[in-house]
Amino acid sequence: MARTNADCGFWVSDLLQIAPKDRVLEVGFGPGVVTERLAKLAPAGRVAGVDQSIEMVELARAHNITAIQKGRVDLQWGSVESLPFGDSTFDKALAINSMAPLKAYSRGVNRGSWDRVKSNMRSPFFN
Secondary structure, three states, X not given: OHHHHHHHHHHHHHHOOOOOOOEEEEEOOOOOHHHHHHHHHOOOOXXXXXXXXXXXXXXXXXXXHHHHHOOOEEEEEXXXXXXXXXXXXXXEEEEOOOOOOHHHHHHHEOHHHHHHHHHOOOOOOOO
């Protein structure tokens, strides 16, 4: 499942057209493989995420330790329904296999980016 999630996450990150200075939210980041890619796509930006599994938070933090130490990645334990970030903090957002209500994702993301996410909901991974 991790391999499929990573492939899907890479596909979604390409759809989002991550720019070098983008601030990106990842909901349900799992082991942090997609987080690592997002940080590379936004070298002058910031990547943050929440995951409800403390085990995944620990694994993803270990996987992304260098970017975390540089202040480019912030991975927290929590839920999308109670994001530990302010409104309109992010330019773009993604969630792979997350079951939270989609409306909850939109709170921290600017309107144009959220519309782009919704317009690209069809996936070659889940036909």
